[in-house]
Amino acid sequence: MGGAFMAAAILARIGSRIGLPTIPLFILAGILLGPNTPGIVLVKDPHDLEMLTALGLVLLLFYLGLEFHMDDLKSGGRRMAVAGGIYLLLNVGAGLGFGFALGWGTSEALVLAGVLGISSSAIVTKILVDLGRIGNGETKPILGIIVIEDIFLAVYLAVLQPVLSGAEGAGEAALQAGKAMAFLLVLATIARFGTKVIGRLFDTRDNELLVISFLGAAVLVAGISEWFGVADAIGAFMVGLMLGSTTSAERIRTLVHPLRDAFGAIFFFGFGLSIDPGDLPSVAAPVALAVLLTIVMNVSAGLAAAKLYGFGALPASNIALTLLARGEFALILATMAATAGLDRRLSPFIAGYVLVLAVLAPLAAGRSHWLARFLPGGKPPGGGAALEPVPGTAGAK
Numbered sequence: 001m002g003g004a005f006m007a008a009a010i011l012a013r014i015g016s017r018i019g020l021p022t023i024p025l026f027i028l029a030g031i032l033l034g035p036n037t038p039g040i041v042l043v044k045d046p047h048d049l050e051m052l053t054a055l056g057l058v059l060l061l062f063y064l065g066l067e068f069h070m071d072d073l074k075s076g077g078r079r080m081a082v083a084g085g086i087y088l089l090l091n092v093g094a095g096l097g098f099g100f101a102l103g104w105g106t107s108e109a110l111v112l113a114g115v116l117g118i119s120s121s122a123i124v125t126k127i128l129v130d131l132g133r134i135g136n137g138e139t140k141p142i143l144g145i146i147v148i149e150d151i152f153l154a155v156y157l158a159v160l161q162p163v164l165s166g167a168e169g170a171g172e173a174a175l176q177a178g179k180a181m182a183f184l185l186v187l188a189t190i191a192r193f194g195t196k197v198i199g200r201l202f203d204t205r206d207n208e209l210l211v212i213s214f215l216g217a218a219v220l221v222a223g224i225s226e227w228f229g230v231a232d233a234i235g236a237f238m239v240g241l242m243l244g245s246t247t248s249a250e251r252i253r254t255l256v257h258p259l260r261d262a263f264g265a266i267f268f269f270g271f272g273l274s275i276d277p278g279d280l281p282s283v284a285a286p287v288a289l290a291v292l293l294t295i296v297m298n299v300s301a302g303l304a305a306a307k308l309y310g311f312g313a314l315p316a317s318n319i320a321l322t323l324l325a326r327g328e329f330a331l332i333l334a335t336m337a338a339t340a341g342l343d344r345r346l347s348p349f350i351a352g353y354v355l356v357l358a359v360l361a362p363l364a365a366g367r368s369h370w371l372a373r374f375l376p377g378g379k380p381p382g383g384g385a386a387l388e389p390v391p392g393t394a395g396a397k
Contacts, residue, residue, distance in 0.1 A: 030272020
């Protein structure tokens, strides 16, 4: 574990000197020091860091919930649902069509629909933090789309599991989906009406007690969420959402920063451990086509969301490129596919696809103004005037 932290830190420091984001460097550290590449092997079995990587994901999403205020949900609920629905329709639909076009099988196509359709909450959160865009106006629809995706996941996973396992009967799938949705409804109700009670429970001047309290709550609810068939990350997000409206919110944001950064690095390092570079050449062509398809669908979804919110070309580009990353959920699907005995090409395809977008998304998001110039309204007639930020985008970072 100490070696993992140091390797991630050294590569990130080297990368910062040439302007590279930290996420792909943390992943690269895992690839280079894992069991699938020659040389020094720090971690022989990626499962040895499984609990730590899970904690990293929980803390990343908990912080995201802290930043996503209830007022944003109340004021933008309808637009958020429409933006998220458009994103899912374009990306999940394209993923399903791509899966059938590959001809690997119906179950494989259903898996690829989720792989190509769902963004990485962890990487999106890290991009927003690293680029200082948490306060930007377009960040609200970005976070809203993530919330809609996570709600969709609860139903998607509940329906997909019986399909992959060969279990008969839609009744069992419906029961699992209903249980997941009921739990989400309970969390949403507590977040909506229980803020004052929660605020009193976490009201303490002692920083030590506050850290123990919010960390325990985030991890506990994440674990319970997983038991109910809801992604553990969405449970942590809901806890952050609840605490973000309390009087202790600002202190919690400050105290969670070092925890989020440390275990977030381990999450991406652990992701790198699971990738075997030797499997990638055999699926290079499908990966390239899938990446291109995802970029096109994301740009289309970004333009639709920007129009819905009245944003211009630069916020549309920010939305499209920030949500481009695929990550932890795709890896979960890869594990499920391998367990179910699906096409052996599926796992290396998912690994290569996720790796390319995990590297590309942070780099592209930091240079979103390049894409914005090619979008409608991105370049004034005749000229090279700089793109102006829209109101509420914090200087359009």
